Amino acid sequence: MFDFTVQERRVILFFLSMMITGIAVSYLKKSHARAEILTDLYQNIGKINLNTADKASLVSIPGIADKLADRILEYRDKEGSFLDREDLKQIKGITNYRYEKIKDYLFIK
């Protein structure tokens, strides 16, 4: 019917076998995938909300002293609110090292 040589038929079958395997793997991956939770925001219990925290709460975090707490509150008053914890890096005195140290004590809501 199609005048393929045996070698051509082998090539076609090889190509199709790759395709079939690909479809099966893709389907299995989709079937067995689970919704990957990146963050559970309920896990913030015990953490401090950057958008509502007062000076006393901020000072209670290891790595934040009086002066830095004032600067954080000043920044929050100026900008309205924090949208991301990384916004803290824009405050004078919060280096990458300090940010890594304090970020786990904070959350944003």
Added chain:
Amino acid sequence: MKRPLVWFISCFSLGICLANHLSIGFFWLQLFVLLFFILCLWNIKRRIIFDGFLCILIFFIGALLLRNSQKLSPNHISCYSRYSYKQFSMVKGMVNSLPIFKNSRTSFLFKTEEAQFNNLKFCSYGDILVYLKGNVNLGYGQELTLGGNLYRRRFLLNQDRYLVMNARIIKLYPENKGLILKRLAFYLKKKIENIIFKYLAATPAAILDAMVLGERRTLSPLINNAMIKTGTVHILVVSGFNTSLVALIIISLLKLFRVSRRASFYIAAFLLIIYCLMTGVSSPVVRATVMAIVFMGAYLLKREVDIYNSCAIAAGFILAGNPRQLFNIGFQLSFISVLSIVYLYPRLKIFFKPELIKIKPARFLMEGFLVSLSAWLGTLGPIVCYFKIFSPITVIANIFIVPLASLITLSGFTLVLTAIFCPAIAPLFASTNELLVVLLLNINAFLLKIPGASFNL
């Protein structure tokens, strides 16, 4: 048999249809695929039996591919919407299309990366259609966090999109995550649009924008409806017709500059891909782009060009990416019109014998009539079925409007090129363009006035 690809794609498409209408599970389809694969292997040396089993195998692969495309991973954004339906949700990702401002809102496709519902943040993927209030200045690739309500919309299903979000921007990120090629395409599109609207009056600019770039947001609904009634609306969307014109312009220009055949093939193929991206990667444009590249490749390799085989390659290319495109009216009309012209035109030519007409313009008109008639006969069924409109005037309208539309598109591209390289003479080309557009609208209006031009069913 000269056209195995045509057979393969036909079997593949039939398989997709079967899977769409019957509820056979993936497991059973996979079992059939394996069975026929083994039978093919078993009979590899028996020509006819092998070919028969191969067709059945490809048929089931088509069905299997559709089932796979219907299966969504739990990380797909539409799966989350089951429990976030009509609830405030937040999604992070990037703008995946050129934002369009229409009806006092900005719309675009949004590629999601993270989704947040009910205090849980998930990893997600998949595109959603986003509407923002007002004219928001955003670009392709812009990273954003959006907040709003997610809704399901059925009309988006065949395009691999499921959800719509009426959103507001929560956060804008400075990064641009878009693909360089797509960014280049959208940059060029914006540049061309600016030129069109700078040099032409509003109506001709809107028509040229639709014809050259496929943008119909500024097109008056009155013009659109008038073109639908005469069956010439296909010139107002970017289709194979436009792509072939673009290919023709590129190749002619490259020939003019004495660029070698091989180099002009690569340049033309690259520019056609850019044009395809610029116009929104719709089925007719992808078909025409693939067919044009196959044609040029065949010319370069000095191989015989077969339009049926190149059509099959284009269809395979589109369906392998998204098998649900088979049920898209744009895909169907695009392939049906090309195939009906290729199949019916030579037969009608034998019947009507236009070569016997001695006067050249009359012969040209007769040939145009036969091409138009072939396309009309082929697409009559789907058009009546989908649009509930029967327009006998289409056959005559296309004879006059298609050559005029080609001229407008060509002069449109000339206007763009002159506006870039020699802006001083661009207004002259703009005037010609406006004249041609006015002529097109008047011819269309005249044809529409003929009694029995079109019937609403």
